[in-house]
Amino acid sequence: MTPDQYCQQKASQSGSSFYYSFLFLPPARRRAITALYAFCREVDDVVDECTDVDIARTKLAWWRTEVAALYAGTARHPVAQALTNVVTPFNLPQTRLLEIIDGMEMDLTQHRYADFAALKLYCYRVASVVGLLSAEIFGYADPRTLGYAENLGMAFQLTNIIRDVGEDARRDRVYLPLDELARFNVSVADIMHARAGDNFRQLMEFQTERALGYYRDAFAALPAGDRKTQRPGLVMAAIYQTVLAEIRADGMQVLTQRTSLTPLRKLWIAWRTWVKG
Secondary structure (H helix, E strand, O other), rough: OOOOHHHHHHHHHOOOOOHOOOOOOOOHHHHHHHHHHHHHHHHHHHHHHOOOOOHHHHHHHHHHHHHHHHHHHHOHHHHHHHHHHHOOOOOOOHHHHHHHHHHHHHHHHHHOOHHHHHHHHHHHHHHHHHHHHHHHHOOOOOOHHHHHHHHHHHHHHHHHHOHHHHHOOOOOOOOOOOHHHHHHHOOOOHHHHHOOHHHHHHHHHHHHHHHHHHHHHHHOOOOHHHHHHHHHHHHHHHHHHHHHHHHHHHHOOOOOOOOOOOHHHHHHHHHHHHHHO
């Protein structure tokens, strides 16, 4: 199996909305974004699959050395080898890949966030940075497009947090800011024990409105001249906003269920959004 085939398998097996967003890209850009996505999956899996924090930290430290190796042309891991061929043509800085690892490492020790400012740093590292790197791969002419990419990444991560409240709680992780829980009279214990009353639903409406605000800011920042090249992000946004709308329509039952779309529906949304431009 070649490095590119390894990355393709990693991406396709995930079933992520990310995968559907780059199905229609030209081959070179598709290989590049698939390698970037596979990298994100690899480092995220370290955190999600390692129950021993010290082992997880050691593995992330290894990935830091592997990132250095890929820029030196001596990468060993197939994902890093695939990235070696794209970091220069698509202007992917080493510091950005390390920032993603920084964000993943936060999950090892930080399971609560005092306020949105603290959460925003985490979201920036694990999602906005990915958005910025993706914008480089997709291509742009206007630097304002980077503002679009940063806000869109934030919107995606906030959507993930809303969708996964219950699943995260079962891992002893609460990404909803603690000061906002207090404002809506929702306790951490309510989250952990899946107690969803009116206060919780109001809290989640507040979180949803914030996420939608980031989508609006992203779309407003995207220059018309770069809209065509940035279509993969718009595809993913269409899929994610559909998920958010379904969560809302179901009454914010995120403590006990995880809303997802079927592969066929994701493909339909992706094709429709891509054709629309």
